[in-house]
Amino acid sequence: MQPTARKPPTRVIIADDDPNVARLLAYHLKSWRVDHSVALNKKELLELFERDELADLLLLDVRFGDSDGLELIRDIRQRRPNLPIVVITAYGTIDLAISAIKSGARDFLVKPIDSNRLKSLIDEAIETRDASAARQVRTGAEPPSATRSSRTEATSEAEHGIIGDSSATQDLVRLIRRVAPTEANILILGESGTGKEVVARAVHQLSRRRSGPFLPLNMAALPSELVESTLFGHEKGSFTGADSANPGAVESAEGGTLFLDEIGEMKLDLQAKLLRFLQERTFQRVGSSKPRKADVRIVAATNRNLFDQVLEGKFREDLYYRLNVVPIRLARLRERPEDVPPLIAHFLRRICSRNGIPSKLFDPDSMRAMISYPWPGNVRELENTIERLEILTEGPVITLADLPEEIRYGVGSRAHTGSLPTGPAQQIAAESDSGISASKTELAGTIDEMEKVAIENALEFTKGNVRAAARRLGIGAATIYRKMKKYGISPDGGPASADPEEADPD
Template identity: 40%
Template sequence: MSTTTDVKPILMLVEDDEGLAKQLRWALADRYDVHCAIDRAGAVALARRVEPAVVVLDLGLPPDPNGASEGLAVLTDLLAFKPWLKIIVSSGNAERIHALEAVRLGAYDIYPKPVDIDTLRLIVERASHLHALEDENRRLAASKDRRPMLDVLAESPKMLDVCRMIERVAPSDVNVLLTGESGTGKEVLARALHGASTRVDGPFVPINVAAIPETLLESELFGHEKGSFTGAHKTTLGKIEQADGGTLFLDEIGDMPHALQVKLLRFLQERVIERIGGRSQIAVDVRVVAATNRNLAEAIAEGAFREDLYYRLDEVGIHIPPLRERPGDATLLARHFLSRYAQEMKRPARGFTSDALRAIAAYEWPGNVRELENRVKRALVLADGSHITGTDLQLEEGSFPTLRMAREEAEYEAVSKALCVADNNVSAAAKLLGVSRPTLYDLMRSLKLRD
């Protein structure tokens, strides 16, 4: 939502060259509330007073204008009391070793000397945007009045569609089937669905069907009466009864034994259960959310999963895309996990180096969100510096796709699909794509779709 009065982000310049400081201030004042300091003491005092989002720091400050000791000391002082501050340091070719040391200590980025105003503007804008996003995430995480979907961190179009679907489905009582690869966050989304429903004040009861031996699973789900079998010393409520008035989450439902599928189907049809060893029918008011990483259509074809149970569970189906198909989400989640575990473990890590962020964005994440969380947690324990590197994550930087590569891939997919739909009729495919026949022929040649 836009406001009539836009508050400018606060930018602090630490520069002892008065002429250069005036030039930078003039160039950046249209977008930022700019404050200036000329030395270490002034910079620390000013930062505490105005609380900037971004600092542009010249490492060559007096009394060491030809070195970097004073500038690095300013960097360390500022990050000590404001770890999330984005500090951009200046670097000439002869000073590059000092700039790299600054990045190791926690600087956000480097800008080259002599100063190119357009380049510096881009770096500052990017740093300011990132600071605003992180600040908003911290504010929401600290909020006591939390909304359920705030626990789902996403910015990719596919995951935002999933979130919108959950928000639409939550107020009703239909059963929901969540599908997706292992580690994509199905339980997080199930809890979000429960939190957004009218059952939010009732219990959320999860059970992992695959983790419980078949001999115990029936008792876990349906409960048992005292004396119903050896070791049944008291009457015990099953997960279904425990979820009365709330939501039952059946994780890995595709691994449920066939015999128990019949009993679960009967419960979904009649909404009553019988405990093991019991004779009375017990009515239970519960919403069922199930999840699986299996292809249930194949399981049905193989006779491993009942088709009638599938349709009872899949009143609304929601597919959760793997992390590799969610551009931007990996870095967003990585920053969240780093912030969370740094607080829990009282570790000093303040962020990721640029090579780590590129590696996170380029990696395929076969283990999805669970793998990402584990790698960040392990890196936080083992890292030596204040920032997590790609080496700490045990990831190679990899090759990040350029805009040209992404455009060519999108064009290849669109043209291939149009030709397939049009049965290789170029005129019809061109009409589908909204381009002329000559343009489509040129595209096909450049994409090597036809000789």
């Protein structure tokens, strides 16, 4: 038996022209026993590459000396196509960081550096490297040129569409990795648009059934009279229009995964047949008494409270417990706002590639509004919004004026977001929310309150410039002064202490 190979030490390259930032990063890496090299300018960085210095991660200041950060990223991708790059940015250059991701960077860190987030990114780089090395041992493949890690191959593909840096998303990825290799039944719980099918696909791709089919079936989209035959198949002549025998989804998913979406819509009589299949792995086609077997893993999903349906007699209790062996609860997008920027970057890349159009950038104000908006339709609404903005916005930059009114004015955002998780996006959103009292976060949604919030947001965005706020809202100066007086708003967003008409900063 061969001895177990020792894992190579983790190595990180720091590329930052600010010696203080470089020293701070080096201090953290040293405390975690991570080997590192430092480049204070582009020349030193390229010299590291010339010496064929191997690395698992590059920490790159998005404004690195006199270099064009985006051009430098593209240059690095040519030299080291598999080297994960994390750009370091300040709040004022958040849009540049997002552009860097579109140019090939893996992620970004916002100054001041959050050491916990930095550690998480390094741990991910180690996991990526080790997964890549394990695959090379199994397949005999050559290692990627000039680096030991492959973000695209080992992380992005392995997570299969699960995008985000929030603790909720990272916990989700860890849970999927833990349960996917098992044969346990899984019940995915979440609001519409949270990505239940994406999670189901990730479970399949990380399971031992990945070489088999993944078959999604939406119970709510099927006519009630066809649900059973669609699920279990039918024999010729078993009902009007059954001109030939057809296998159902269970047979078609043999050796793979069958995803039953909106399982709460299934009728009680069919629930009994599904329960039998889960217990015995046998079923019967419609019009046949012959039992058949199938080797299929069932992953179910619902946006309903199935336990309430059990109490109401609408869902079988035994089936509920059979399906709910491993529950996976998906957080709403408004509960993880720091996932919005990476999701936007992901959708922009995909939409632009699909439509063959150049990508656009969000300016800081529009990005803050996107982060603050509660997204009642969750990730699906975000994706649809990004596609509409990408196609319809004139010019290369998406501004606040380009956003739909409900996002632009931020109506309802503070009423729904509640306590935001800590993270770069949350900190960015918090900048635009500074000075807002708790009472303003509890809006009832009336027209007056909506107007008040819209004006307050506009004044925040324009730093108290009343005329600029009026232009942003598309109303006249006299109108905004009248509204400010009505609602008792001063240019700084607080209660008015004088006649608003005397407070014009212009």
